[in-house]
Amino acid sequence: xxxxxxxxxxxxxxxxxxxxxxxxxxxxxxxxxxxxxxxxxxxxxxxxxxxxxxxxxxxxxxxxxxxxxxxxxxxxxxxxxxxxxxxxxxxxxxxxxxxxxxxxxxxxxxxxxxxxxxxxxxxxxxxxxxxxxxxxxxxxxxxxxxxxxxxxxxxxxxxxxxxxxxxxxxxxxxxxxxxxxxxxxxxxxxxxxxxxxxxxxxxxxxxxxxxxxxxxxxxxxxxxxxxxxxxxxxxxxxxxxxxxxxxxxxxxxxxxxxxxxxxxxxxxxxxx
Amino acid sequence: xxxxxxxxxxxxxxxxxxxxxxxxxxxxxxxxxxxxxxxxxxxxxxxxxxxxxxxxxxxxxxxxxxxxxxxxxxxxxxxxxxxxxxxxxxxxxxxxxxxxxxxxxxxxxxxxxxxxxxxxxxxxxxxxxxxxxxxxxxxxxxxxxxxxxxxxxxxxxxxxxxxxxxxxxxxxxxxxxxxxxxxxxxxxxxxxxxxxxxxxxxxxxxxxxxxxxxxxxxxxxxxxxxxxxxxxxxxxxxxxxxxxxxxxxxxxxxxxxxxxxxxxxxxxxxxxxxxxxxxxxxxxxxxxxxxxxxxxxxxxxxxxxxxxxxxxxxxxxx
Numbered sequence: 001x002x003x004x005x006x007x008x009x010x011x012x013x014x015x016x017x018x019x020x021x022x023x024x025x026x027x028x029x030x031x032x033x034x035x036x037x038x039x040x041x042x043x044x045x046x047x048x049x050x051x052x053x054x055x056x057x058x059x060x061x062x063x064x065x066x067x068x069x070x071x072x073x074x075x076x077x078x079x080x081x082x083x084x085x086x087x088x089x090x091x092x093x094x095x096x097x098x099x100x101x102x103x104x105x106x107x108x109x110x111x112x113x114x115x116x117x118x119x120x121x122x123x124x125x126x127x128x129x130x131x132x133x134x135x136x137x138x139x140x141x142x143x144x145x146x147x148x149x150x151x152x153x154x155x156x157x158x159x160x161x162x163x164x165x166x167x168x169x170x171x172x173x174x175x176x177x178x179x180x181x182x183x184x185x186x187x188x189x190x191x192x193x194x195x196x197x198x199x200x201x202x203x204x205x206x207x208x209x210x211x212x213x214x215x216x217x218x219x220x221x222x223x224x225x226x227x228x229x230x231x232x233x234x235x236x237x238x239x240x241x242x243x244x245x246x247x248x249x250x251x252x253x254x255x256x257x258x259x260x261x262x263x264x265x266x267x268x269x270x271x272x
Numbered sequence: 273x274x275x276x277x278x279x280x281x282x283x284x285x286x287x288x289x290x291x292x293x294x295x296x297x298x299x300x301x302x303x304x305x306x307x308x309x310x311x312x313x314x315x316x317x318x319x320x321x322x323x324x325x326x327x328x329x330x331x332x333x334x335x336x337x338x339x340x341x342x343x344x345x346x347x348x349x350x351x352x353x354x355x356x357x358x359x360x361x362x363x364x365x366x367x368x369x370x371x372x373x374x375x376x377x378x379x380x381x382x383x384x385x386x387x388x389x390x391x392x393x394x395x396x397x398x399x400x401x402x403x404x405x406x407x408x409x410x411x412x413x414x415x416x417x418x419x420x421x422x423x424x425x426x427x428x429x430x431x432x433x434x435x436x437x438x439x440x441x442x443x444x445x446x447x448x449x450x451x452x453x454x455x456x457x458x459x460x461x462x463x464x465x466x467x468x469x470x471x472x473x474x475x476x477x478x479x480x481x482x483x484x485x486x487x488x489x490x491x492x493x494x495x496x497x498x499x500x501x502x503x504x505x506x507x508x509x510x511x512x513x514x515x516x517x518x519x520x521x522x523x524x525x526x527x528x529x530x531x532x533x534x535x536x537x538x539x540x541x542x543x544x545x546x547x548x549x550x551x552x553x554x555x556x557x558x559x560x561x562x563x564x565x566x567x568x569x570x571x572x573x574x575x576x577x578x579x580x581x582x583x584x585x586x587x588x589x590x
Contacts, residue, residue, distance in 0.1 A: 062475055064378055088478025100473035102466045113466045116459065117478040162477060 007076055008032040009170055009202050010056065010092075015070030017048075017055045019063065025051045027226040028070070031204075033170065038196050038203045040217035040234070042210050042247060047223040049206035050097055053172045056204070057094035058084050074170070089117045091169035097178060097206075099155040101162075103148030107139055110147050110158050114165030125165070132161040135191055153184040160188070164195070171195075173205040177212060185209065189216045210247040214238050222247070229270040242269055275556070283552035292429030297551045298544065303437040305543020306444040310499045311516075312523040312535035313448065314492040319529050320468040321488040322373060324384045328392040330517025332493060335395050336361055337500025337509045341411060342403035350414035361493030369485045377481075396511060405511065410504035412436060417505060440502035447498055448536060451491065455532070460487060468530070522570035528580025538581065542566045 010033040017026040026048050033039045041049045054060040055067050058080070072080050074092050087093075093114075102110050111132055115125045133140040136157040142150050147158055156176055163171050173192070177185040193216055195201050207213035214220055214234045221231040222243065230243070237243050244250040246268060287294045311333065318326045326332075339360050343353035372387050413419060418435035455461040466474040467484045475481060503513055519542065527538025550562040573580075 057476065059472065059476055062378055062472065062481075083480065084475050085478040085480040093478065094476050096472060096476050100470055100476065102469045102473055104469050105462070105465060109462055109465075112459075113462055113474070113479065114477045116463050166478060 006035060009035045009037070009075060010204065011071075011073045012052070012056070013071045013073075015052075015055060015072060016068050017051050017060060017065055018068050019065040025065070025226050026055065029223070029226065029228055030070075031221050031228065031231070033202050033204050034219075036196065036200050036202055037219065038192070038205070038217045040213040040220040041204065041206045041223055042208075042213060042220055042237075043206075043223035044208070048226040049223055050174055051226075052223070053094055053174050053204065053206055055080075057087060057092065057172055058082060059094060059096070085117060088166050088168075091167070092172065093163045093166050093168045093170075094172040095159045095163045095174060095176070097174040099152070099159045101147035101150075101155045101158050103146065105147055106144050107147055107150065107154075107158055108143040110162050111139075111165050114162035117166055128165055128167070132164050135164075135195065136161050152179050153181070153188070156180065156184075156188055157191075160191070160195075164199070164201075168201060170202040170204065173203055175206055175208065177207060177209040185212055192216060210243070224270075229268075278556050279553065286552060290429065291427040292431055293551075295427065295431050297547050299431065299433060299437075301544035301547035302540065303434075303441055303543070304547060305540035306441045307499060307503055307539075308519050308523050308542050309536045309539025310444050310447065310495055310502075311520040312527065312539050313451070313532065314495045314499070315520055315524055316527075316529060316532055316535045317451075317488050317492045317495070321464055322384075322467075322485050323381055323471075324373070324388060325381070325529075326492070327385060327388040328395060329492065329496065329520070330514035331392050331395045331399075331511075332361075332364070332496035333500040333503065333517050334509070334511055334513045335364070335399050335500075336493065336497030337410065337504040337513070338399050338403050338408070340497070340501065341408045341504070341509050344411050344414065345403075345408070350411055353411075354415065357497055358494060361497055362490050365486050365489035365493050368489050369482055373485050374482060392514075396514075399511070407508045407510035407512075408504075409508050410501060412505045415501070417501075434506075436502075436505050440505070443498060443502065447495060448532075451495075452532065454491075460484075464488060519566055522566040524580070525570040526573055526581055528582045531580065531582035534580055534582030542569070545569055 012029060012031050014028045014030050015026055016024065016028060018024055029048065029052055031039070031041070041052060043049050051060065051065070054063070054065070056072055056079075060066060067080050071078055074087070074090065079087060079092075102113060105113065108129065111129055112125070115128070118125060138154055139157055139161055142154060147155065150158065160171070160173070160176070176188050176192070180188070189212055192203055192205075196203055205213060205217065214237055217234050219231070220234050220237045221228050222237070223229070230237070230240070232240070238248070311329065314329045314332070315326060318324055318329070336357055340353050340357040343356055344350055348356065368391065372391060376384055376387060417439050420435055422433045422435065424431045424433070455465065463474065463479045464484055464487070466479060467481060471481065500509070500513065503516065507513070523535060523538040523542050526541055527534025527536070546562045546565050549565045550559070554561045
C-alpha cells in the first residue's frame, strides 16, 4: 500500500487485544490506511472489526479491554497509550456502531459536543456547523429536535456530522449501514465519499455490508476470528471467488439450487 | 369520631382562623425546602454525571462547613477561610476522581456505591482528626450573613422571619440558577449532559470523563459547602448534620434522581409538607412526625410514580 513512499496516516502492526485480561479478540491484526484513503474492514459478526476500531480510538479501555501486543501509529506517532480525548485532539475520531447520538440533547447540541476538544473559538465552530449542514441538509431541518426522536438515518448523519465537528483527519466509522434502508445506506456512503474527496478526511470503516463497502472503499481487509485472512484493492476483492461466495453471496458460475449446496460446500481457501 | 375530626377538620379550621400561623409555618417549610433541594441537587449532579449514588454527600456538607469553621478557629480570616474551604472541596473532588472513580471505571453501580460509603467514613474520620468531633458554631457574623429577625404584623398576628433564613433562600436560589445556566449554556455543561446521557458517546467525541467527574464533584462540593454554612447557621456544625442530609432521599424519590428541577420542587414539597404535618397533625400523635413524615410521603409516591415527578423522560422509539 505504501509503495508510493508516503507514510500511511494510520498503521497498525500486529496487534493483539484482550478483554478482561483473558478473552483474546484480536490475534495479530496489521493494516494500513493511506492518506486520504477509504479502507474497509470486512467480516462477520464477532470477527473483530469493532474491536480493531476501538483499539485504535482506545475506547477499548472503557470496556476493560486493552492492546497487549503490537503497535498503532497515527501520523507516524505511537498512540496505543493515548486517551480518546487526546486522540480526538490529534485528529482521529470514532463514530460508534449504533450511532450513539446523545438522546436528550438536540441535534445542534450533539454537533457542538463534537467540537469539545477544539480551542479555536466560537466563530470557527459555528462556521463548521454550517458546513456540516451543507453535507447533511436534513440535520438543519431537525436542528432543534432531540436526537432521541429523529430517524435512524438522521441519527447516523448526526453521528458523522458530530465527528466532523472535531475537524478530524481520520474517521473510524463503525457499521454505518446498520439498521438502515438500502437507499439510505447509499446516501450515507455517497456523503462519506464526498467528505473524503472535498474535506480530505481518511476513513477506516468496519462493515458487514460487503457489497456497498467494496463499492466505496479503495482497499479492503477481511477479518475472521481476529485475524486478517485476506486483503487487497477493493476491485480485486470484488472479483475474488471466495469473497464472492462467502461475503457477497454470489455463486461462482451460475446460481446454485439448495439441493446442490448440500452436496458441495466450498471451502474457504485461507483455512487450508 | 374525634380522631377523624382531628385529622380532617380541625387542622383546616386552624389554618383558616389563624392565617398568620399558617404563613409562619409555610415560611419555615420553604426555608427547609430550599436547603433540602440544595442537598438533593448535590446528589443529582453526581448521579447524573457518574451514575454513582453518592452516599457521602451528607458528610460532604458537614466536611465543608467543618473546614470553614475549623480554619477560622485556627486563626484564618473568615473570607480567606471560605476561599480555602472551596479549595478543599476542589482537592476532595480531584482525589475522589483519582482514587475512587478512575480505578473503578465500568464497575457495577453497587460497587461504586460501596466505595462512597467508604468515602463517607473516611471523611468522618478525617474531619474528626483535623477539626475535632465536638459541635461548633457557624461563623455567621464573620461571613457577613445577617442576624436577627424581621417581624411583620399581618393577618391579625405576627409573622417572624429569621434574616439568616431569608439569606439561605436567596443564596440557594442563586446557586440553583447559576448551575442551571452552567448546565444549559456552556461548553462544559453540554459535555456534562452528554456524559450523563451516554458515557461511550461522550468518550468517543473526545470528552474526558475524568475531567467531567472532577468538575461535577467539585460543583457538588460547593453546593455541599453552601448547604453546610446555611444549615450550620440554623443549628450548629456537627456530624449529626449528615443525618439531615439523608432527607434528600425522599426528595430524590419525589423529584427523580436525574432531574434538577425535580430536586428543587421535590425539596420544596418535602419542606412544606413536613412542617405542615408537624404543626397541624403532629400533636395528634404526640409530635415530632417531622423526622419520618418525608419518608412516609416518599413511600406513597413510590406506589404511583416510581420514576419520580420529573424523572428523565425515557425516550422510547417505536
